[in-house]
Amino acid sequence: MSNKNFYGCINCGSILSEDEITNLGKCNNCESNNLFSLNENSYKVLNNNEKILKIKVDEVGNIAAGKLVGELLIRYFNKYLNDNAVGLAANQLGINAKVFICLNKHSISTENKFNIFANPTIEEAYDEFITLEGCLSIPNKQFKVKRYGYVETKDIINGNVVTGGDTNDKKWIAACVQHEIDHLNGILISDKEVKPYITNTKNNYKPNDRVTIVNTITKEKKIIKFKKLNNYSNDWKIE
Ligand SMILES: [Zn+2]
Ligand SMILES: [Zn+2]
Numbered sequence: 001m002s003n004k005n006f007y008g009c010i011n012c013g014s015i016l017s018e019d020e021i022t023n024l025g026k027c028n029n030c031e032s033n034n035l036f037s038l039n040e041n042s043y044k045v046l047n048n049n050e051k052i053l054k055i056k057v058d059e060v061g062n063i064a065a066g067k068l069v070g071e072l073l074i075r076y077f078n079k080y081l082n083d084n085a086v087g088l089a090a091n092q093l094g095i096n097a098k099v100f101i102c103l104n105k106h107s108i109s110t111e112n113k114f115n116i117f118a119n120p121t122i123e124e125a126y127d128e129f130i131t132l133e134g135c136l137s138i139p140n141k142q143f144k145v146k147r148y149g150y151v152e153t154k155d156i157i158n159g160n161v162v163t164g165g166d167t168n169d170k171k172w173i174a175a176c177v178q179h180e181i182d183h184l185n186g187i188l189i190s191d192k193e194v195k196p197y198i199t200n201t202k203n204n205y206k207p208n209d210r211v212t213i214v215n216t217i218t219k220e221k222k223i224i225k226f227k228k229l230n231n232y233s234n235d236w237k238i239e
Helices: 063-080 168-184 226-231
Strands: 006-009 015-017 035-037 087-089 099-103 114-118 121-135 138-155 159-164 210-215 221-225 236-238
Touching: 006 063, 063 087, 063 099, 063 114, 087 168, 099 168, 114 138, 114 168, 121 168, 138 168, 159 168, 210 226, 221 226
Parallel strands: none
Antiparallel strands: 006 015, 006 035, 087 099, 099 114, 121 138, 138 159, 210 221, 210 236
């Protein structure tokens, strides 16, 4: 076998050799120029300042194209990512396609190690909770975000699927599905960080009450009006 690279077409799902791509870089079947390498070794996970992580990516044209992208994501995941990862969205590798994969060991449908979702939308979600999430595209950071314990998605490969449950593991997979769909819509966990909980354990503060807050990292202290608390990050707590 030659070492020529092969490419996939996001629009029609064709597999093309380098020779088959016209000199304009278009698919010789449908003329789309949204092509991607099928060689998982040619990718790396992009970080959050790349533009493709901040846009709504393109839908794939058919199921074959969705599976072609999904199978590439699975090859990449199995080769380069460890057990801390739960899912991967195509645009995290720089591929402009509305496809993601998610581990499915805790989801309600359990056939393979991964589910591939192509052109997914969220149809329904309920049982809201707050969770702490990391992202491969934002290394070494975690953000508090709002998720739902159950999520019903619709996509061209699986149809309508409910993911989630009432255990932490099942909620975690539901959160993964929501996290990856956010990626495909250009949303990162840093964009939807939940502001600090206002815990009135001892006091019921009124909006104009003055409170002392302390930064748990730098130990800096400030006196602010209670109503301004939401302008501060999770690092700040009421003293
Ligand atoms: Zn094509
Ligand atoms: Zn992520």
